[in-house]
Amino acid sequence: MDANFLLFFLDGVVFGLILSLIAAGLTLIYGLAGVLNLAHGELLVICTVGTAVLLQAFNFPLPLALVAGILLTMGTAAFLEKILLRPVYLLEGEERVLLGLYMTLSFSILVHGALITSFPLAFLTINLPVATVDFMGLTVRTAQIATGVASAAILIGVYLFLKKTWNGMAIRSLTQNETGALIVGVSVKRYRLLVFLLGAFLVSLAGIIRSVVATVAPESGIEFTILGLLVTVLGGIRSVYGTIVAGLVIGVVYTFLVVFIGTYLAYVALLIFIIILILIKPYGIVGERW
Amino acid sequence: MDSLEAGYGDIQVLWNVSIEVDRGEVVAVLGPNGAGKTTLLKAIAGLLKPRKGSIQLDGKRIDGLPPEKIVEEGVALALAEKELFPLMTVRENLLLGAFNKRARRKLDENLALVFSIFPKLRERQLQRAGTMSGGEQQMLAIGRALMTDSKLLLLDEPSTGLSPLLVKNIFEGLRKLMENKSEMSILLVEQRTAQAANLSDRGYILSNGRVVFEGDIEGGLNAQAFVKKYLGM
Numbered sequence: 001m002d003a004n005f006l007l008f009f010l011d012g013v014v015f016g017l018i019l020s021l022i023a024a025g026l027t028l029i030y031g032l033a034g035v036l037n038l039a040h041g042e043l044l045v046i047c048t049v050g051t052a053v054l055l056q057a058f059n060f061p062l063p064l065a066l067v068a069g070i071l072l073t074m075g076t077a078a079f080l081e082k083i084l085l086r087p088v089y090l091l092e093g094e095e096r097v098l099l100g101l102y103m104t105l106s107f108s109i110l111v112h113g114a115l116i117t118s119f120p121l122a123f124l125t126i127n128l129p130v131a132t133v134d135f136m137g138l139t140v141r142t143a144q145i146a147t148g149v150a151s152a153a154i155l156i157g158v159y160l161f162l163k164k165t166w167n168g169m170a171i172r173s174l175t176q177n178e179t180g181a182l183i184v185g186v187s188v189k190r191y192r193l194l195v196f197l198l199g200a201f202l203v204s205l206a207g208i209i210r211s212v213v214a215t216v217a218p219e220s221g222i223e224f225t226i227l228g229l230l231v232t233v234l235g236g237i238r239s240v241y242g243t244i245v246a247g248l249v250i251g252v253v254y255t256f257l258v259v260f261i262g263t264y265l266a267y268v269a270l271l272i273f274i275i276i277l278i279l280i281k282p283y284g285i286v287g288e289r290w
Numbered sequence: 291m292d293s294l295e296a297g298y299g300d301i302q303v304l305w306n307v308s309i310e311v312d313r314g315e316v317v318a319v320l321g322p323n324g325a326g327k328t329t330l331l332k333a334i335a336g337l338l339k340p341r342k343g344s345i346q347l348d349g350k351r352i353d354g355l356p357p358e359k360i361v362e363e364g365v366a367l368a369l370a371e372k373e374l375f376p377l378m379t380v381r382e383n384l385l386l387g388a389f390n391k392r393a394r395r396k397l398d399e400n401l402a403l404v405f406s407i408f409p410k411l412r413e414r415q416l417q418r419a420g421t422m423s424g425g426e427q428q429m430l431a432i433g434r435a436l437m438t439d440s441k442l443l444l445l446d447e448p449s450t451g452l453s454p455l456l457v458k459n460i461f462e463g464l465r466k467l468m469e470n471k472s473e474m475s476i477l478l479v480e481q482r483t484a485q486a487a488n489l490s491d492r493g494y495i496l497s498n499g500r501v502v503f504e505g506d507i508e509g510g511l512n513a514q515a516f517v518k519k520y521l522g523m
Contacts, residue, residue, distance in 0.1 A: 166389065173375050173386050180373035182337060184438060185361030185390040 003138050008259055009252060010144050014213060016251020017151035020244045021206035022224055023231035024158055025199025031175035031238040033192045035088060035100035039080065039108035040203055041225030042115075047073040047204035048124035048216040049115050056122070070204040077200030080107060081193055089192075108225065115218045122218050124211040147209045154205055155244055162240060171195060175238055203228075234274055236284020246284070250274070302341070303329040305499045309477075311442065316468060316476045318486040318507065321496035327479040328370065330496070331444045334477075335367040336360040347442060362390050366440035370447040372431040376420025380411055383419050383430055387437025396439050403470060404433040407463045425456035429463065436467070442475045449482045461485050483507075 022044065029037050051069035054060040060068065084107060088100045115122075130142045162168035173181040174191055182188065206224075210216050227250070235246035253273055257266035303326045311317045319327050332338045334345055336357035345353040352360050366387075375383050384404060388397045405412040408429040414422060419430060428448055435443055448464070449457040468476070468489075480486035487493060493507035 166394075169382065169386055170389065172378065176375040176377055177373050179337065179369075179371075180375055181386075182357040183335065183361075183367050183369070183373060184386050184434065185358040186386075187356065187358040 006138065007140065007144075008255055010140070010148065011213075012252030012255030013248060014144055014148045014151065014251070015255055016248035017148060017155065018206050018210050018247075019227055019231045019251050020155055020247030021151055021202045021209070022228035023235065023243045023247055024155070024240055025195075025202045026228050026232045027235065027238060027240055027243045028171065028175070028195045029199050030232070032171060032195045033081075033085075033089075033100075034093075034096045035085060035104065036097060036229075037080075037199070038101060038104040038225055038229075039111060040104075040199065040228055041223065042108045042111040042221040043073050043077060043200050044203045044207040044210075044224050045115060045216070045218060045221040046076055046111065048207040048211055049119050049122040049218050051208070052122040052124040053119055055124075062126070066208060069208070070201060073204045074197050074200045076111075077196045078193065080104070081196040108221065112219070112221055115221075119218055123215050124207070125215045126208070126212045128212060141213075143212045147212050151206075151209055154202070158202065158240070159244075167191075167194065230270075230274055234277060234284060239284060242284045303499050304333065304340075306343075307496070307499070307501055308343075309494055309501070309504075311475045311477050313441075313475055314473050315492065316478060316490040318490035318493040319477065319479045319496055320481070320483050320486060320493055320507070323481065324498075325496040326499040327496055328446050329499075331367060331369070331446050331477070331479060334360075334442075334444060335365055337367075358390075361438055361440075362392070364392075364439075364441035365444065366435040366438040366442070367444045368431040368435040368446060368448065370450045372427045374419040374427055374430055374434070376418065378419055379416050380419055380422070380430055381415040383434055384411070384437050387434035388439070390438060393437060393439035397437070400437050400439055403467075404436050407436075407466045407470070408433055425452050425459065428452060428456075428460060432460070432463070440474070442477065445476060445478045447479055447481060449480065449485065457482065457485065461489060464489060 022040065026037055026040050029035055029040075047069040050072040051065045054065040054068055055062065084103055085100065088096055088103055091099055128142050128146060132139050133142050133145065134140075135145070160168075162172055170181065170186045170191055171194070173184070173186055174188060178188065203224075207216055231243060231247045231250055234250065235242035235244070250270065254266060254270050257269050261269060307326070307330060309317070309319070309330075319330065321327055329338065333340050333353075336352070336355055336359070340353050343353070344351055347363050347365065350363065352363050352365070355363070375386065378386075384401060385397070388394055388400065393400065410426060411429055411433055414426060419427065422430065428450075432445065432448060435445075445464075448460050452460065464476075464478075467474075476490075478486055478490060487507045490507070492505065493503075494501050495503040495507075
């Protein structure tokens with residue numbers, strides 16, 4: 001039981017880190033552009049489907065297919081931001097949020113329909129060369145270790161990017177005070193595009209990492225959007241640090257719920273758990289008020 | 291700036307306003323609440339698009355440019371609302387002031403200048419900006435504007451809401467700044483007329499969005515009476 005407990009916990013951490021990667025982009029885009037991107041999960045699937053199609057139908061080597069998948073996703077995000085969301089930015093406040101919801105939801109439904117009808121069999125599973133390793137007397141799947149380390153490294157990279165680089169500082173300044181950022185010469189338009197590209201990049205990596213531990217299906221976009229939104233809300237909507245903590249909490253709790261009460265009830269129990277947490281801490285689990 | 295008109299939505303605030311600031315000069319714009327002083331500064335900094343008229347910096351038109359380009363041309367703004375980044379440290383706020391390329395090259399030099407003018411900011415470097423007092427936030431807003439390494443500094447009511455002692459601190463800081471950066475021009479908007487008049491070379495009085503006086507504003511307490519006369523108060 002002890003050994004299993006540890007393995008489930010590890011599973012939960014990996015799942016949580018993947019959720020954090022999805023939600024980090026949602027949080028950044030919402031904080032900076034005022035758009036809650038309901039097509040975010042579809043972006044993940046665009047990457048996995050694109051990669052799978054290149055692998056299956058065109059026999060691309062894996063690294064090339066992955067790079068192409070990521071670029072395709074980032075290109076889609078740029079199209080979404082630059083073309084489809086243009087009217088959204090003419091509005092401010094609640095109106096912008098609402099129109100942003102409509103636009104990204106419509107885009108999400110469109111992408112979902114296009115993918116499941118055009119590429120219904122484009123499942124992505126990436127197998128690592130070595131299946132298991134022995135670690136402190138436990139047999140652990142290599143995939144778990146590799147994906148856990150990779151996602152943690154990416155999240156640390158995001159943190160350092162936001163904290164230490166001029167571009168990262170500019171992004172944080174825009175989420176904290178847009179007028180202040182304009183005064184010091186930060187361009188809103190430029191960084192709006194940049195956070196969409198960054199969000200698409202992170203969600204692509206989340207999709208690829210997920211396909212190492214599980215299979216990602218063409219129709220799973222909505223599920224990832226919903227999980228990403230839950231993490232974002234629980235993390236305090238604008239705080240990337242909160243997003244990472246919330247991702248880990250939801251990942252671990254969900255994994256244990258699946259083990260103890262089964263997949264279907266786990267969702268219900270997870271939602272109840274999140275509702276209670278939000279009732280207790282309405283500004284998110286790290287509690288930063290904006 | 292020539293015959294500038296600006297406003298918000300359907301409401302026009304500025305009517306045919308012409309103002310000139312020479313290199314190294316400190317010019318005060320005085321006037322009561324609602325006269326259009328802040329609107330004037332926002333229009334120069336590009337936060338509002340002027341409806342008519344032109345704004346030139348060293349002979350180059352800057353009206354209609356986006357705010358980040360105007361910063362690059364050399365205009366800095368410190369607003370009365372401060373507009374700081376509340377969750378960042380004092381140091382990070384100052385660094386962001388130096389976001390434009392020209393300022394990045396002179397970052398260390400300007401940071402040293404800001405710390406010499408407002409020593410309090412050096413002490414508070416690692417504190418979050420949102421947790422500071424109003425006076426300290428005002429110093430930070432001015433310090434951040436100085437970090438942009440501008441030719442023209444726009445100051446919006448640096449004394450608003452501060453105790454007399456803090457106001458004295460701020461104006462002492464500005465005096466030090468003028469000694470250190472004699473080539474920089476300052477356009478200072480104020481309600482507290484005496485200090486502003488003391489500090490400045492020339493002044494304008496703005497009332498209901500129009501310039502009603504321009505020229506020398508007598509120093510000291512006389513200034514108050516002087517402004518009152520022009521505003522008919």
